[in-house]
Amino acid sequence: MHLSVWHQLRYRYDQPVVLNPHMVYLYPRTYPYQRLQQYDLQIDPMPSKVVRNVDVEGNVQQIIYFAGPTDHLTITAELTVDSDPFNSLDFVLFPFDTQRVPFNYAADLRPLLTPYLVRDGVTNAVEAWARQIATDVSWQTVPFLLALSDTIRQFVYVVREEGAPLLPEQTLLDRCGSCRDYTTLYMAACRSLGLAARFVSGYLFGSAQQEHQLHAWAEVYLPGAGWRGFDPTENTVVVNKHVFLASSARAELTAPVSGTFTGQANSMLEADVRIKGNEEC
Numbered sequence: 651m652h653l654s655v656w657h658q659l660r661y662r663y664d665q666p667v668v669l670n671p672h673m674v675y676l677y678p679r680t681y682p683y684q685r686l687q688q689y690d691l692q693i694d695p696m697p698s699k700v701v702r703n704v705d706v707e708g709n710v711q712q713i714i715y716f717a718g719p720t721d722h723l724t725i726t727a728e729l730t731v732d733s734d735p736f737n738s739l740d741f742v743l744f745p746f747d748t749q750r751v752p753f754n755y756a757a758d759l760r761p762l763l764t765p766y767l768v769r770d771g772v773t774n775a776v777e778a779w780a781r782q783i784a785t786d787v788s789w790q791t792v793p794f795l796l797a798l799s800d801t802i803r804q805f806v807y808v809v810r811e812e813g814a815p816l817l818p819e820q821t822l823l824d825r826c827g828s829c830r831d832y833t834t835l836y837m838a839a840c841r842s843l844g845l846a847a848r849f850v851s852g853y854l855f856g857s858a859q860q861e862h863q864l865h866a867w868a869e870v871y872l873p874g875a876g877w878r879g880f881d882p883t884e885n886t887v888v889v890n891k892h893v894f895l896a897s898s899a900r901a902e903l904t905a906p907v908s909g910t911f912t913g914q915a916n917s918m919l920e921a922d923v924r925i926k927g928n929e930e931c
Contacts, residue, residue: 651733652687652928653893655853657864658726659907663915666719672909675851675896676727677702677710683890688730695720707903709896714909721915725907731893738887741875743791748873750789752844755873763871765899766846771818771838779822780839791845795870795880796887798839802832803885807859812919815901829883830866834901836882837868846871850879851904853893855927857884862923864906869897891927 657676678686691712693700699715743749745756755763783801787793806826818838821827827835833849840847847870854860860883867881867888877897879888896904911917 651735651890652730653733653853653855653891654728654730654926654928655893656726656728656922656924657853657906658724658922660920661723662918662920663721663911663913664917665913665915666721667911667913667915668719669716669723670910670912671716672714672723672907673905674712674714674725674907675709675904676725676906677712677895678729678731678852679709679894679896681894683734683736684894685732686729687732688728690728692724692726692728694722694724707896707898709898709904719913729893733890733893736890738878738889739792741872741878743872744874749791751784751791751794753791754844755846755871759871759873763846766848766871767841767844768899769838769841770900771834772842773819776818776822776835776838777842780842783839784843791872794843795840795845798836799880799882799885802836802882805832807832807883809863829860830901832882833866833868836880840868840870848877848897848899849901849904850894850897851906852895853923853925854881854884855891855893855925860884861925863921864923865892866901866904867892893925 697714698717701713703711705711783797784794787797808826810828815830815834818835821831821835837847847868850867850869854865867879869877869879871877898904
């Protein structure tokens, strides 16, 4: 399948400002079943320099430098990926004792997974809720991950394009949230039982609810399977309709654009996403 994405962010300032360096995470990550075919990044005003590198978590990071005052900033990313059919549940958990939670990661893996095991947002209420879901599926690892997604999917979805994710307990108590709120709660529930989890930012094709905005889901590290994606907003495992941009132990580090400006202006943001799919690949 060919997946094409057009993503534009438009910032307006009510008086001229000087833009400080901006960090952009709008370059797709490559997965074994997903390959980048075309990419173009357009920036207005014209930057003085763009540096493309790889950050500490393996994401493609683009740093944009500007010169001179401006009353606007428009960033447009266009990309096409080939995405093959993929069975996200086609694996064997090994060692076999990892088929039930909680379990301990191997000694050589644990130092590498430590950032994804930090219990930020894991309150007593979140852990008790996760343990109840685990109890209902006899503490089996994969059934727990699927049941967790199914439970969150029953919450009330709200569109909230700006701001940090809500604290996991707030999303749990309110029983509503955006995709990044759901993902953050999913991660906290996993971490409460010792499962390494990370936040993923990207796009989703085929969902009327998500096709015109940035999307978020979680990945969990499973011995024998590696990082596997679970989307609690859609109650699905991640297959070939998700396009990966960036992943991190901390949701705020995957923002598509972050930066500051010098000046006294007020700013306004408009964003638009368009995704097209072509089965002929």
